[in-house]
Amino acid sequence: MAEPEYLFFLGCLIPYRLASYEVSARKVLAKLGLKLVEMPEFNCCGFPVAPVNFELALSLAARNLCLAEQRNMNILTLCNGCFGTLNEANIILKEDKPLRDKVNGYLKQLNTEFKGTTSVKHLVHVLTEDFGEAKLKEHVKNPLSGLRVAQHTGCHLLRPSRRVGHGDNPEDPKALRRLIGLTGAECVDYVDEAECCGNTIIGVDEGVAFQMAKEKLDHVKASGAQALVTVCPSCHMMYDFNQPRIEKAFSVSYELPVLHYTQMLGLALGFKPEELGINELRIKPTFLPSQTRS
Amino acid sequence: MDSSPPGVFGLTEAAEDAQKPAATEKIDPQFKYEVMKAPGAGKIQLCFQCGTCTADCAIARFTDFYKPRKFARLVQLGLKDRLVGNNVLWLCTTCHTCVDHCPQGVEVSSIVRALRNLSVESRGEMPFIFKNFATSILKTGYVYLMPESRLKKREEQGLPPLPKPNLGDIDKLFEATGFAETLKTVKTIEDVKAKAGSQSG
Numbered sequence: 140m141a142e143p144e145y146l147f148f149l150g151c152l153i154p155y156r157l158a159s160y161e162v163s164a165r166k167v168l169a170k171l172g173l174k175l176v177e178m179p180e181f182n183c184c185g186f187p188v189a190p191v192n193f194e195l196a197l198s199l200a201a202r203n204l205c206l207a208e209q210r211n212m213n214i215l216t217l218c219n220g221c222f223g224t225l226n227e228a229n230i231i232l233k234e235d236k237p238l239r240d241k242v243n244g245y246l247k248q249l250n251t252e253f254k255g256t257t258s259v260k261h262l263v264h265v266l267t268e269d270f271g272e273a274k275l276k277e278h279v280k281n282p283l284s285g286l287r288v289a290q291h292t293g294c295h296l297l298r299p300s301r302r303v304g305h306g307d308n309p310e311d312p313k314a315l316r317r318l319i320g321l322t323g324a325e326c327v328d329y330v331d332e333a334e335c336c337g338n339t340i341i342g343v344d345e346g347v348a349f350q351m352a353k354e355k356l357d358h359v360k361a362s363g364a365q366a367l368v369t370v371c372p373s374c375h376m377m378y379d380f381n382q383p384r385i386e387k388a389f390s391v392s393y394e395l396p397v398l399h400y401t402q403m404l405g406l407a408l409g410f411k412p413e414e415l416g417i418n419e420l421r422i423k424p425t426f427l428p429s430q431t432r433s
Numbered sequence: 434m435d436s437s438p439p440g441v442f443g444l445t446e447a448a449e450d451a452q453k454p455a456a457t458e459k460i461d462p463q464f465k466y467e468v469m470k471a472p473g474a475g476k477i478q479l480c481f482q483c484g485t486c487t488a489d490c491a492i493a494r495f496t497d498f499y500k501p502r503k504f505a506r507l508v509q510l511g512l513k514d515r516l517v518g519n520n521v522l523w524l525c526t527t528c529h530t531c532v533d534h535c536p537q538g539v540e541v542s543s544i545v546r547a548l549r550n551l552s553v554e555s556r557g558e559m560p561f562i563f564k565n566f567a568t569s570i571l572k573t574g575y576v577y578l579m580p581e582s583r584l585k586k587r588e589e590q591g592l593p594p595l596p597k598p599n600l601g602d603i604d605k606l607f608e609a610t611g612f613a614e615t616l617k618t619v620k621t622i623e624d625v626k627a628k629a630g631s632q633s634g
Binding site for chain 2: 151244294333
């Protein structure tokens, strides 16, 4: 049976800063036979304007949902923020008729209409539910035995759990943990795994945001993990890109590599680190062959 | 004692604000209904002040003055002026732990979102970062201005070109929701604070 096709919602942060996530995700998904269809046109999911005008955020999200509806496809995102926003808009607009009518009034000017016929999925849902973990395991050619990592699923893939759906435990996330296990690596426990990275308020109060990230990095470091694994560009930015700044702010040293899950899976599927954008990470994973300390 | 380093807003001032006695303030009994109209904020009257939201709030752990329980109470009491325009509201990370943990099913983070939206609408102010984001979306469809070099690098990496924005449609949505107008006149909180500082000093 042919694998389903997804309308690929790349978002803004990935092309802006994290090509490593896109490169590795595209390689891995292609290898698994999962087909991506590019968005015919694009606007931001709406997440960054929800705090200032939620109706605009809903309208921007609905505009993207309409593009998927017109093609009778589900949306695939790599970003927790895009998933959370598009999924929330999809559910709110399905449940709240007066609000749907209002947003559809705006969309009418665009000659389009939200009908509520698509689903929004994050990469983690596509791998665990649509593709299937047993099948994923069969594809692993190069098990990452001996590697010990920690998982950070990220808020918008967990909460609010009623709206997020997909049945992961928001207090003790398991889906990413299982996906890590399938690569042959060990996923270690640490304190407060479901806590927020803080990146959404970095532009409002960097001090508070960095304290949140520091606490997480402290806990991960104490667990003995060799790396932290993320599935969201925003969380990744906080822990990888900003790690040297956090180290400086608190006079600590972590040197903790932060991998996109797609990079780990890519390694397990037999790709070389240089094919997966691993050289673009700020903190180099020196435990991998061909990675040297910069 | 304030355990956090100073933020861009001088958040300790807002903390002092929260200590004012309620008896001297205007009470707006209709305020809660205004808030309840916002998506997700409809259950605010069910809040019985257990404090679970504050106890489990990541921001409350790192500050002495960010207390979601208090936001809910102030809405119920109609103490509008303590909430609308209070810069503390901008600290919510939207981790939504409060929503999951509320025993009454109150979507606390949706209430914070409603209060932020109302603050922008009635005060005409927002943090610089959000003005910046919205302006970029309106101009380019993306929340960041993509430098030429990145688009070029995509080619080198064998990545497909970025999807083109439909700027006409984006413009229409900004207009229809009234946010295009807001964006024309809105001040940044950082600017307002800097001006107030230079006038008093």
